[in-house]
Amino acid sequence: MKKKFKWFSYLLIAISSLVMVLPFLTAVFNSLKSFQQYTKVPPDWLPNPVQWSNYPDVLQMSNFGQFTWNSIIVSVLSIIGAVLSSSMIAYAFARLDFPFRNSLFAIVLGTMMIPPVVTIIPQFIIFKQLGMLDTLTPLWILEWVGQPFGIFLMRQAFLNIPKDYEEAAKLDGCNPFQTFWKIFMPMAKPHLATLAIFTFMTKWNEILAPSIFLTSKENFTLPMGVLSLAGQWYGNEQYMIAAALMSLVPILIVFLFAEKYFVRGANSSGIK
Structure with a gap:
């Protein structure tokens, strides 16, 4: 019984952590997209291709x-x-x-x-x-x-x-x-x-x-x-x-x- 409760606790913590981290990961992925990918419907979860140039562009613009x-x-x-x-x-x-x-x-x-x-x-x-x-x-x-x-x-x-x-x-x-x-x-x-x-x-x-x-x-x-x-x-x-x-x-x-x-x-x- 204690072992089942322990695994249930771990599962609950993992789900709660995922819920809190998911918006941050979404923001990270969106920051690496082009504008066309960013506004695409339905949205793509992962950027393809990854636009690392967005960050240098922020500093230059x-x-x-x-x-x-x-x-x-x-x-x-x-x-x-x-x-x-x-x-x-x-x-x-x-x-x-x-x-x-x-x-x-x-x-x-x-x-x-x-x-x-x-x-x-x-x-x-x-x-x-x-x-x-x-x-x-x-x-x-x-x-x-x-x-x-x-x-x-x-x-x-x-x-x-x-x-x-x-x-x-x-x-x-x-x-x-x-x-x-x-x-x-x-x-x-x-x-x-x-x-x-x-x-x-x-x-x-x-x-x-x-x-x-x-x-x-x-x-x-x-x-x-x-x-x-x-x-x-x-x-x-x-x-x-x-x-x-x-x-x-x-x-x-x-x-x-x-x-x-x-x-x-x-x-x-x-x-x-």
Whole structure:
């Protein structure tokens, strides 16, 4: 009975995996077709012949490199800002005593319930008065003043670190900032990696803010740039699929390099 249940579990996992992978494989195959093959009815599953030239054509027919570079700038600055600001604020909420600490933290959590579309207009007005419209600054500057999800994540990480480490640091003469930087930050590497990956994925795929704050094509991020080429590639929609798949490569690379941190615990890494 146990053996049958085991094989049934494997079969269910295989079917579920196939259902999730099938749309991605379809996109890969469509990106390697000509326009005639792409629009053929009934459709052919496999491209014949395979048009590998679709990917070089995307680079030659668009500002794909500039769009990618803009996304890299926004993502890297956002990650640095989110990791530094969120961890510092979270450390204060987790380890420092000050008036209305719990009330302020509840307010921070409350901001997570506000949809981005509600705040986008006030942000637009503020950035317009500051002269930051049509620049990349509005896309990353807000991460430097604290991210509610990041604050919550890092606060939970710092609360799980035994107080013995903090007391030992005080005996060695560390002030609160030194304790935060030299003791708590290294022990929270798995959570920092998680925050960095979530921030990267959010900023890399963001489309709402760039569509509001950016107007010049040379400042477009990658998702915005790919969408702007839809009209240019009318009649060659397979290029859109190729460009979309190329935009996924950085996300896969970042996830593969940071995956090991997901399986580590904050305490175990600190003790090691």
